Amino acid sequence: MTKYIEGFKKYRFLLRELVKKGIKLKYRRSYLGIIWTLLEPLLTMMVLTLVFSTFYGKNDRSFPVYVLTGRLLYSFFSQGTKTAMKSVRGHAAMIKKVYVPKYIYPLSSVIYNFIIFLISLIVLVGVSIVLGVYPNWWTLTAVLPLLILFLFTLGVGMILSTIAVFFRDTEYLWDVALMLIMYTCAIFYDPSRLMKTGTDWVFRLNPLYALIKCFRDAVYGASMFSEPYWFFMPLCVSIITVIIGFGLFKWKQDSFILHI
């Protein structure tokens, strides 16, 4: 264990540099640069609101906040897992030439996406205040689902990055899976109607939906613990995913070099 902590300390600087590189290079060639982090969710929010507000009920003024919360969390999850998945293969040249602990690559990918995601939350703050969704003490609990989401994304990213080394198909399959996840996350519709029709298991088994729900509760200033299931299910799932992710990665990492 101490060996791992020492290794981590030694490569903390590398982790930092890789995170910085991810953020810097993401927008390097664009004119607006980091502003896109804010502009992109704002524009998608407008489109989704335009398209779906008719389904949801025209009277709800705060619908854009509802869309934005779901959309921001989902897009972090999808970007984070996708870049983590590609990170090991993307750094093939480096892995073949120098020794660094390999988990650094997916870890740094998830961290830099998380930082971009945190920056993009500024949009949510602005939109909420404009549309009259004001914070209260419960809003502070929004940190919890975000931390759990980070763990969950990291775990899934580690699993995917390991599998993707051996099977290139993973990248395409995951795109399809992400689409399924998106539609079962209730990003732009209200699931309460569906809940009553006996299809509630779709949502109950989806940790990402549960996290979005908790986060929304917090943003709307309500308690996310009124039904403890929605908080503790994703917490447990995330911890298990991280353990499986790191375990699988550690088990297979020595043979990466033969397949990339």
Add this chain to the structure above:
Amino acid sequence: MAKYAIEVKDVSMKFNLSKEKVDSLKEYFIKFLKRQIKYNEFWALKHISFNVEKGDRVGVLGLNGAGKSTLLKVIAGVFKPTEGQVVRHGKIVPLLELGAGFDSQYTGRENIYLYSSVLGYSRSFVDSRFDDIVKFSELEEFIDVPIKNYSSGMKSRLGFSIATQVNPDILILDEVLSVGDAKFKKKSEAKIMGMFDSGVTVLFVSHSLAQVKRLCNKAIILEKVILWLPVT
């Protein structure tokens, strides 16, 4: 303190050279069901054992494909040996692939930090050595230019300058004495010679017998087995 700097204990390294590369799930399943997954096993190294004493400068000779580079990468920790183990005593600086980890979109300045972090330096160390690195590489004018615009000689000059900033206990060289133009070559040789004089342990791969004679006090030939040669 241990007597040896590097102990290579019965190291074997196996590569799978599959005839057709099976890297899609569909193929894998079909072949798995048909029980057709077969790999051509290729042992790049087989039962290699030797010890390098502290302060030795060992030249590694061998034909192309004899496994010299694989051996050095196993010693440097890039490859994990299929069997056996390598024990290292002291800080290793592998000058194997200079500039592995450079990002072409990054400027020279940014790459100095990036590559330093890849080599495991600390931030404060790079800060303190930054000017030396730039000066030694003679890239002052181009340090804020993205390195995709660098020539290959400029890139290796930068890589060499960064990698040689620390004083290692064990230095692993893979024919990198030929970096850059004649002037820089002289400078880099002088730098490495300076390291030699401070008593580091050296592993040096070369095809040039003359170079090995000049630089090393021991030599091995890698050809299925290890042969020690007297250097005179």
